[in-house]
Amino acid sequence: MTGRTAEAPRPRVGILVFDGVKLLDFVGPAEVFHEASQRCPGYELVAVSVDGHDVTSSMGVRIGVHHSVEEIDALDTLVVPGSERAVEVFTPPVLDAVRTLAARSDRVASICTAAFALASVGLLDGRKTTTHWKFAATLAAAFPRVRVESDAIFVKDGRLHSSAGVAAGIDLALALLEEDYGADVARSVAQLLLVYMKRSGSQSQFSASLKGPAPRSTLARSITDHIHADPTRDHSVQELARRVNVSPRHLTRLMREELDASPSEYVSAIRLDLVIGHLESGTTVSEAARATGYRSPVSLRRAFVSRYGITPSEYQRRFQTSRSAG
Template sequence: MPETRDVVFVVFDGVKMLDVTGPAEVFAEARTLGAGYTLRYVSVSGGPVRTSIGALLPAGPVTDLCDAGDIDTLVVPGGDDLVGLPVPSGLVEAVRLLRPRARRLVSICTGSFVLAAAGALDGRRATTHWRHAPLLDRAYPDVRVERDALFVEDDGVLTSAGVSAGIDLALALVERDHGPDLAREVARGLVMFMQRPGGQSQFSAPLALRAPRVPALRAVVDLVSAQPALEHTATSLAAAAGVTPRHLARLFQAELGTSPARFVEDTRLDHAKRLLDAGHGVAEAARGAGFGSPETMRRRFVARLGVSPSRYRARFSATGPGDRSG
């Protein structure tokens, strides 16, 4: 008989359904191949919860686990109400109660906010959905947020990026528990990547910046955003702002937390992604975004996004039910 590993999901009203069912299906698929996973769902109320899609998810009480032995993997899924609002105290206490019983602690997507509120991420590296990573960074300064990672492990605490990244993390746990051969069979059965290429930056939306307060900086930001293909240098940007290059660098750091060169590169990457999304070729996108050559753009894509422009285009530009066999 395989070793039994008890996987417990802490669920709540508004929990993101795929944050639960995605990882659960990975463990369940592994079970059909001989892995000894058991799956349980508990809630603070001790009864069913209504998920993000309106379906009810049966769940037992958290307190029952206190007399039921150790937990192998404690999973805290995400939910929209965990961001921008105080994390429910009952949910935080449930994690604090169950955490000492678990061999490893896992969060999916915005479930990282629950772990952070419970103090489980203090002094640790962690990630979350790219859209909410800046808020996690600001709200919990003791957490070292890695914004591009699909998932992060730090001393038995594992956090994943948005939604489907929880499936990637669950597969990685299966590989760790039972080896790459079984994990590969799970991936094949679920028609998924064994290891998804690139980080979550490739999925992020274009830069969303508040308008700078300083008019000189606003003029530079507007210029680069409107015409990323121009040859923007520290000298030319400073001249457009009417300040010295050193002063412009201080303005960028103070208001935007970046450098002029990094802002130009980020803007060009965003513009190139939009051109590729719209179906433009790699060479055309490189020219339009100001990279100078397709090879320069390729190096930037690989360094920042973990994928080449052509692979990014293949992944995101096509829509519809056409043949994807190639």
């Protein structure tokens, strides 16, 4: 649907809500679709419940509803949010609603544990999907015909989309926005929402900072927070050590003990996570180097090959090929 004009009707997005829905799973994607109207014709956004009555989220916040299921004739996109209490909240009436609305929708997206709902009504048989990592094994065991990609942020298989939940629901909504209105609009909306970058679906649920051990001391936590605040700055060991008033040797020893990485290794890992997103968004290697704090494309290439075993250009070609195939 990329390339819509102002004259074309706005895509209609329906979000199915129910008692016990996780509020951020609902609000995150909804805000992306709502904010899009500042950069493109936008969407007609409707909240749908089984009977048209308002619902109460898992944290007790009441959600106003526009329509009942029977009042919805067609949707461009159906979004089904998740819940920490998936077994309880995905009741037979809610599952019937998922089945009915999915049949009336061009595109279906699940957020977090809503993959259980899609799987329960047979939509995911023989399909790829994802969910939050802590529910992935349970989903795979309960539905052996579903191909669960437990580490992906979001997954597309035909008209079916799924995300790992919470913030990943925003990433998925931005990806759907990109399908409809293009990459420039999606990046612009991400900036409006103060999202640093639209992450790609293939990016791991575990960023570099989450794969390793967490900082234990206040000093190490101060350093990692400083790096994450702006990975593009000069984060030499000397600069970092001066910031916390310790010697470079002491800081290096501390980070190796707590984070299993030297300061430079930690900074490189965080920057390379950002590089992946830039490359998958279509920027050049030179642009990615400038945007992520590398002194030159050569230094980026050296770090990228060291970590991934291929050059940034080769990674980008492989990603574009796999995306086209999908």
